[in-house]
Amino acid sequence: MAEMILGLPKEELFCSGHTSCSGCGPALAMRYALKAAGKNTVVVHATGCMEVVSSAYPLSAWKVPWIHGTFENAPAIASGIERAFKSKGKKVNILAIGGDGATFDIGLGALSGMIERGHKVCYICYDNEAYMNTGKQRSSASPLFANTTTTPFGKKIHGKLEPKKPLPFIVAAHGVKYVATASIANPQDFYNKVKKGLAIDGPSFIHVFAPCQFGWKFPTDKTIEITGQAIKSCVAPIYEIENGILKLNKVDNKIKIDNYLNMQGRYKHLNKEEVFQLQQFVDDRWKFLTELETKGKVFDVVQ
Amino acid sequence: MDTHIVERLAEYVDNGELNSELIYAESEHSMFSAAAGASAAGARSFTASSSQGLALGFEVLGMISGMRLPVVAAIANRALSSPINIWNDHSDTMSVKDMGWIQLYVESAQESFDTMVQAFKIAEETLIPVMVCLDGFTLSHVTEPLELENVSSFVGKYRGKYVLDPKKPLLMGPVATPDSYMEIKELQQKDMLDSKNVVKKIHNEYKKKYKRGYGDGLIETYNLKGKKKALILMGSAVGTARVVSDEEKDFGVIKLKCFRPFPEEELKKVCKDVKEIAVIDRSLSFGQDSAVYTEVKKCLPNKKISGFVAGLGGRDITRKTIKDAVNQIGKEGQIWLK
Ligand SMILES: Cc1ncc(C[n+]2csc(CCOP(=O)(O)OP(=O)(O)O)c2C)c(N)n1
Ligand code: SF4
Ligand SMILES: [Mg+2]
Numbered sequence: 001m002a003e004m005i006l007g008l009p010k011e012e013l014f015c016s017g018h019t020s021c022s023g024c025g026p027a028l029a030m031r032y033a034l035k036a037a038g039k040n041t042v043v044v045h046a047t048g049c050m051e052v053v054s055s056a057y058p059l060s061a062w063k064v065p066w067i068h069g070t071f072e073n074a075p076a077i078a079s080g081i082e083r084a085f086k087s088k089g090k091k092v093n094i095l096a097i098g099g100d101g102a103t104f105d106i107g108l109g110a111l112s113g114m115i116e117r118g119h120k121v122c123y124i125c126y127d128n129e130a131y132m133n134t135g136k137q138r139s140s141a142s143p144l145f146a147n148t149t150t151t152p153f154g155k156k157i158h159g160k161l162e163p164k165k166p167l168p169f170i171v172a173a174h175g176v177k178y179v180a181t182a183s184i185a186n187p188q189d190f191y192n193k194v195k196k197g198l199a200i201d202g203p204s205f206i207h208v209f210a211p212c213q214f215g216w217k218f219p220t221d222k223t224i225e226i227t228g229q230a231i232k233s234c235v236a237p238i239y240e241i242e243n244g245i246l247k248l249n250k251v252d253n254k255i256k257i258d259n260y261l262n263m264q265g266r267y268k269h270l271n272k273e274e275v276f277q278l279q280q281f282v283d284d285r286w287k288f289l290t291e292l293e294t295k296g297k298v299f300d301v302v303q
Numbered sequence: 304m305d306t307h308i309v310e311r312l313a314e315y316v317d318n319g320e321l322n323s324e325l326i327y328a329e330s331e332h333s334m335f336s337a338a339a340g341a342s343a344a345g346a347r348s349f350t351a352s353s354s355q356g357l358a359l360g361f362e363v364l365g366m367i368s369g370m371r372l373p374v375v376a377a378i379a380n381r382a383l384s385s386p387i388n389i390w391n392d393h394s395d396t397m398s399v400k401d402m403g404w405i406q407l408y409v410e411s412a413q414e415s416f417d418t419m420v421q422a423f424k425i426a427e428e429t430l431i432p433v434m435v436c437l438d439g440f441t442l443s444h445v446t447e448p449l450e451l452e453n454v455s456s457f458v459g460k461y462r463g464k465y466v467l468d469p470k471k472p473l474l475m476g477p478v479a480t481p482d483s484y485m486e487i488k489e490l491q492q493k494d495m496l497d498s499k500n501v502v503k504k505i506h507n508e509y510k511k512k513y514k515r516g517y518g519d520g521l522i523e524t525y526n527l528k529g530k531k532k533a534l535i536l537m538g539s540a541v542g543t544a545r546v547v548s549d550e551e552k553d554f555g556v557i558k559l560k561c562f563r564p565f566p567e568e569e570l571k572k573v574c575k576d577v578k579e580i581a582v583i584d585r586s587l588s589f590g591q592d593s594a595v596y597t598e599v600k601k602c603l604p605n606k607k608i609s610g611f612v613a614g615l616g617g618r619d620i621t622r623k624t625i626k627d628a629v630n631q632i633g634k635e636g637q638i639w640l641k
């Protein structure tokens with residue numbers, strides 16, 4: 001039996017020595033995901049921070065075979081790998097990993113194709129809510145009013161004008177068996193979900209909320225605290241959609257979003273009205289999810 | 304149009320003639336990517352595309368060659384938008400000539416078949432992807448009696464060198480900083496230049512076994528012996544050029560089969576006694592002479608060479624086109640034969 005800490009294997013397959021910033025949320029997501037997947041895994045990575053910090057030739061942070069192609073094609077490369085292994089009778093976990101830009105924006109078509117074809121691949125999107133590798137530009141995962149370099153806090157533009165794309169639902173609407181959201185503040189939950197995703201006989205999708213201190217502008221020792229605030233204030237709802245049925249992680253004593261916002265430079269410009277609107281937005285989404293949970297099967301499963 | 308190719312492949316897989324997995328990608332970008340993934344996982348992989356599809360896949364072409372994945376593709380040459388035009392010319396593959404793929408241009412359906420078979424062996428021996436370029440419609444949608452061979456013994460078992468395997472972890476497609484990028488590209492360039500010999504070798508092995516060959520595998524000549532004039536071109540129009548050469552008897556034909564790597568020494572050799580050359584390009588390089596003409600001029604600086612543009616967007620290259628080219632050798636600038 002492998003040595004465990006807090007229910008997770010002690011062995012690291014995503015090793016220290018990579019060059020992420022200190023306090024990097026996505027780097028934690030990589031560590032936990034790999035602990036869940038184990039050694040019998042191939043990782044297919046999209047271009048983005050986690051790819052760049054972990055693979056500068058001739059060094060590698062990965063103790064499993066790893067391939068990176070382009071920004072948007074991790075799902076398609078993974079599809080080819082899966083089919084090749086299948087035809088050779090090889091049973092290997094395939095993890096495809098992409099940031100929010102790779103997944104919500106440029107690679108959405110490729111992801112949709114991979115899911116529709118039913119490839120047995122677990123796709124993990126680590127969401128730091130912008131294109132961080134290229135210096136913090138807006139993605140369709142950037143939240144309402146957030147300041148990025150392309151959604152500045154100016155006269156006409158007051159941060160991002162549009163809310164975050166509801167990607168887990170878009171994926172669930174493909175009829176997959178397993179979709180989940182998770183965060184880096186609850187490693188056990190994320191770990192279990194990756195294990196579950198990999199065990200599904202077909203595609204699965206996990207969206208992991210992973211704050212970036214550089215882009216969100218907060219002190220490097222606050223990554224976990226901020227993630228906790230996002231969960232307690234319901235900014236980042238944690239749920240599973242298994243066989244079309246949504247199960248939401250309960251939040252006891254839901255808190256207001258103020259503290260979450262105040263901890264981050266990217267929301268520094270917000271006025272009272274905008275904070276109010278944002279609170280309203282978060283509350284509405286939470287209400288929608290809690291109601292959806294009572295309805296039983298809300299997505300058709302075709303796979 | 305690559306549709307006929309993939310339709311027939313589906314048929315072969317379905318009736319058990321071909322033991323293979325089919326992946327139905329949602330786009331050409333994903334299609335090339337899935338082929339790359341399968342190749343990286345240790346499977347012999349093939350795909351087909353053309354025109355806009357190839358243009359969409361552009362990014363992945365460089366990714367595949369940079370990762371040294373021996374993917375093979377059939378490209379049915381067609382024009383690029385805009386205006387949209389589904390017919391034959393060489394704009395698509397000539398635009399990706401610098402993406403690190405071996406490019407072989409064929410003249411007939413028979414040559415497509417023979418070259419395709421060789422392409423797998425070439426790719427696997429050199430770790431360079433190979434693109435077999437066949438004229439859209441003229442070759443991709445043609446009915447032609449074919450001599451088919453059972454080629455499994457010739458191609459042999461898949462010999463991919465680097466494979467994603469949890470027992471031997473490796474990294475494919477890492478970041479290369481300014482400290483290492485040039486060395487990696489230098490190696491790739493060296494191997495690309497050297498691959499010429501592998502193309503020749505495998506062509507000759509095939510010729511020996513099946514008694515069908517195309518020059519030395521890089522260049523094929525026709526009626527060239529003793530001629531002072533030559534016409535250089537690629538693809539199916541070579542057939543027409545042969546006919547005109549037989550009729551007119553005043554020029555020989557040089558078919559450039561391998562455009563990448565460019566067979567410089569071989570071309571110099573076959574042109575030793577040639578004084579005047581016409582080059583026909585079926586694609587443009589906006590703002591400069593077309594690619595075949597430019598590269599032939601560079602290779603043969605002391606000959607009288609004229610460059611012609613013909614057959615764009617499906618315009619037929621007729622006997623008259625060929626004659627017009629040969630008769631106008633000596634003219635300066637880019638000459639359009641419409
Ligand atoms: C087709 C293409 N467009 C743009 C880029 C430049 N690029 C590299 S990574 C990246 C952003 C990545 O964002 P995300 O997926 O959110 O990952 P993160 O860097 O935030 O971890 C961009 C725009 C690229 N590599 N390829
Ligand atoms: S920019 Fe953000 S996501 Fe990228 S390495 Fe730094 S902390 Fe991590
Ligand atoms: Mg991001």
